[in-house]
Amino acid sequence: MNLVRTPKGSATGRSPRPGAALAALAAAQFTVMLATSIVNVALPQIRAGTGLSDGAVTWVVNAYGLAFGALLPAGGRAADLLGRRRVLIAGVGLFAAASLAAGLAATPEVLITARALQGLAAAAIAPAALALALAQDPSGPGRGRALGVWGAVSGAGGAGGVLLGGVLTEAWGWSWIFHAVALGSALVLAAVVALVPADAGPAADRGSGRFDLAGTLTVTLALTCLVWGLTTARSEGWGDGRVVGALAAAVALLVAFAVIERRRPNALIPPRLLTTGRVATGNLLMALLGSVWIALFFFLPLYQQQVLGSGPLATGASQLPLAGANMLGASLAPRIARRFGATTTAAAALLTEAAGLLWLSRIGAEGSYATDVLGPSLLIGLGLGTAFVQLTALAVEGVPPRDAGLAGGLVNTTRQVGGAIGLAVLTTLAGSVTAHAAVHGSHPEALTAGYRAAFAVSAAVLTATALLAPLLVRCTGGKAVAAAAPSLPDHREPRVGRTAA
Numbered sequence: 308m309n310l311v312r313t314p315k316g317s318a319t320g321r322s323p324r325p326g327a328a329l330a331a332l333a334a335a336q337f338t339v340m341l342a343t344s345i346v347n348v349a350l351p352q353i354r355a356g357t358g359l360s361d362g363a364v365t366w367v368v369n370a371y372g373l374a375f376g377a378l379l380p381a382g383g384r385a386a387d388l389l390g391r392r393r394v395l396i397a398g399v400g401l402f403a404a405a406s407l408a409a410g411l412a413a414t415p416e417v418l419i420t421a422r423a424l425q426g427l428a429a430a431a432i433a434p435a436a437l438a439l440a441l442a443q444d445p446s447g448p449g450r451g452r453a454l455g456v457w458g459a460v461s462g463a464g465g466a467g468g469v470l471l472g473g474v475l476t477e478a479w480g481w482s483w484i485f486h487a488v489a490l491g492s493a494l495v496l497a498a499v500v501a502l503v504p505a506d507a508g509p510a511a512d513r514g515s516g517r518f519d520l521a522g523t524l525t526v527t528l529a530l531t532c533l534v535w536g537l538t539t540a541r542s543e544g545w546g547d548g549r550v551v552g553a554l555a556a557a558v559a560l561l562v563a564f565a566v567i568e569r570r571r572p573n574a575l576i577p578p579r580l581l582t583t584g585r586v587a588t589g590n591l592l593m594a595l596l597g598s599v600w601i602a603l604f605f606f607l608p609l610y611q612q613q614v615l616g617s618g619p620l621a622t623g624a625s626q627l628p629l630a631g632a633n634m635l636g637a638s639l640a641p642r643i644a645r646r647f648g649a650t651t652t653a654a655a656a657l658l659t660e661a662a663g664l665l666w667l668s669r670i671g672a673e674g675s676y677a678t679d680v681l682g683p684s685l686l687i688g689l690g691l692g693t694a695f696v697q698l699t700a701l702a703v704e705g706v707p708p709r710d711a712g713l714a715g716g717l718v719n720t721t722r723q724v725g726g727a728i729g730l731a732v733l734t735t736l737a738g739s740v741t742a743h744a745a746v747h748g749s750h751p752e753a754l755t756a757g758y759r760a761a762f763a764v765s766a767a768v769l770t771a772t773a774l775l776a777p778l779l780v781r782c783t784g785g786k787a788v789a790a791a792a793p794s795l796p797d798h799r800e801p802r803v804g805r806t807a808a
Contacts (some may be wrong), residue, residue, distance in 0.1 A: 325443045329453055331498035332458045335399060335436045338488065338495055339429045340464025342371060342406070344604045345472040345484050347621045348612070352481040359415045369538045369759035370419045372601075374426025375433075376723030377530035381523045383434035383716020384575050388518060391435040391442075391506050391712055398431030403492035410485030421485075422761040434716030439503060441711060442701065451641035451700075458637030458696035462688065465604050466630035473623025522567050529560035530724065537731035545735070576717065577710070584705025586714060590675055590721040593698045595772040596657070597722035598729025599664070599765040600691065605730060606737070607667075611680065612760045614672055614751045625684075632688025640696035650780045651706045653697035657773035659786055660690025661766045668763035672751040701780075729768075 346367050354364040386394040405424035412418035440453045475483040536553030543550055581587045611617040611625060617781065636656065644652045663686030670679045687703040702718035703711070741757035748756070 313427075327502045328504060329440055329443055329456060331495065331502040332395075332436045332440045333456050334495045334498060335395065335432050336457060337460040337464045337467070338373075338399075338402065338492055339433050340439035340461050341468045341471065341491075342402075342425055342429065342488055342600075343375075344465045344468030345488065346468075347604065347608050348469055348472045348622050349476040349481040349484055351477055353418070356481055357412065357415050363415060363419075365538070366419050367422055369534075370422040371426040371429070371697035373531060373534045373538070373781075374423045374722060375429045376460055376534050376720060376727060376765060377527050378427055378430035379434060379716040379720040379723065380429035380526055380575055380713070381716075382432075383438075383713040384429065384523070386438060386517065386712030386716075387709060391439050392499070392503055394431050394712075395435040395439065395503070398428045398497065399492055399496040402428035402432060403489050403496060406485045406489035406492055410482045410489060429582070430716070433719045434714075437699075437703075437715035437719075438711035439506070441715075442506070442708065451644075453554060454696045454700050455637050455639075457699060458640060458692050459634040461695055462633030462637060462692050463630045464687075465600070466626040466633065469530050469604060469608055469626045470623035470630070473619035473621070477618065477620040509697065517573050518631075519568075519571055519575040522564060523569060525560055525564040525567055526575060529557050529564055530720070531758065532560065533557035533724065534727045536755045536769035537727045540731050540735065575715065579707070580710055580713065580717070582709075583707075584703075585701045585718070585780065586704070586706065588782075589698055589702030589704065590718055591779065592653070592772060592776055593702055593718055594721040594725030594728075595768060595775075596691075596694055596698060597725035598732075599660075599768055600722070601726030602730045602733045602761065602765060602792075603664070603687065605678070606733070606758050606761050607684075610670060610755070611676065614755050614758075615674065615676065615679075617676070625680065628681060628683040629688040629693050632685045633692040634688075636689040636692030637696050638692075640693040643693065644697060644700075649697055649700065650777050653694055653701070654773045654776050656690045656693035656697065657769050657776065658690070660687050660694060661773065663690060664762050664766035664769065668759045668766060670755060670759060670762070672749070672755040729765075733761040735766060736764060 350364055350367065353359065353367055359367070382398070383442055402425055405428060406422050409421035409425065412421055437457065440449060440457060443450075443453060471487065472484050475481075475487055532553045534549050536557060539547070539553070540550045545551075568576060568578065599719070608622050611622045612619075617625070640652065640656070647655075663683040666683040666686065667680070674680075699718060702721075703714045704712040737757035737760055739757075740760040741753045744756040745753035
């Protein structure tokens with residue numbers, strides 16, 4: 308019988324069209340990114356509705372980010388060993404249930420626990436969905452299309468979260484931001500079950516061996532200590548004993564993890580992965596991009612609400628140009644990379660985003676959305692969408708199918724951890740500048756000074772990243788692969804894939 312060879316992606320046993328499967332997988336990634344930012348504009352209402360203190364309300368954001376970032380390597384490896392479609396379905400189901408629980412929460416403890424469960428589920432969804440998307444066309448032009456879609460939905464998810472959060476909070480209250488995510492997750496779950504085929508390829512291509520429990524526990528605890536220490540430093544200060552202890556524990560645990568991984572045949576993050584293609588280079592550059600990305604969606608809504616006086620709905624709607632520019636940049640990225648080379652495209656995209664952030668560093672307390680925010684948002688969106696596609700392509704370049712889920716988890720981890728580090732540093736900087744400016748100016752002027760400093764440093768980080776990218780690519784040797792370059796026979800070298808200086 309031929310049924311054994313047929314991917315079981317639907318009730319009929321027929322393999323769905325790749326475009327439909329990619330749409331379902333992209334919807335899963337969009338949902339994960341949406342949940343990262345959807346609570347930002349609703350935090351005052353959430354604090355009033357659940358009785359959270361000023362200090363505890365930040366954990367509505369942090370609980371999700373901490374669990375998501377810390378558990379991504381484990382989620383990626385589980386997807387490789389247990390089956391990516393199976394792990395994706397379980398993750399989306401848990402995400403829907405946790406979102407519903409968050410919307411029904413009447414106490415701070417229940418809400419924060421539900422947000423942590425959302426983060427755990429997201430850590431299973433993101434690497435499994437990315438591995439399945441790239442498997443649709445592992446080496447052909449469809450890979451570039453998949454990465455373009457991934458960049459578009461990832462950036463649009465961050466901006467869309469601010470928009471949807473503002474609309475729902477103003478119309479029906481904060482609980483509906485979670486009810487809407489729960490409903491959307493249920494629809495995504497149905498689409499994945501119906502449209503995404505079972506993992507393709509022989510079992511040898513999907514990973515083998517036992518789960519690395521010792522490595523998983525060590526790196527999860529290390530990342531938890533790191534993210535917790537960084538996020539707590541924002542409110543308690545870098546000299547706080549708990550912050551210092553958490554960061555010291557993170558360093559010790561990461562050293563222990565490196566020792567464990569060298570000695571285990573079934574390592575969670577095999578050393579071979581970091582020497583494959585440009586995985587290490589792509590992850591380092593993605594961490595630097597993430598340090599600015601997450602902070603952008605934190606500071607920009609605050610400026611609009613606290614200084615310009617915009618409400619949740621207006622603040623959310625103002626993200627539409629940025630989201631549209633991001634989607635345009637991501638969709639054009641493969642085409643640009645084929646024309647100019649992947650490295651040149653990535654560097655130009657990072658410089659474009661840096662230019663937008665430098666423009667934002669000129670915002671004023673008496674400004675307006677049209678004069679201070681709209682233009683920079685368009686530049687940032689174009690650069691962000693293009694850079695995300697190219698850096699993701701670098702981070703998964705040359706990875707064998709058996710490690711695809713792990714590579715997807717790793718690049719998401721570096722973005723999340725980079726974001727936690729960047730947000731902690733930039734909020735500390737902005738707070739210090741604001742406190743100093745408050746002595747001589749009004750409260751809006753002091754806040755604006757802090758935001759300007761954060762945007763200026765963000766622009767400097769991206770400029771340095773753009774200058775660093777060609778150097779790192781050259782140092783890793785070989786050719787830089789354009790995100791959408793079509794596959795060629797092994798004896799040929801694609802012209803557009805040469806390293807672009």
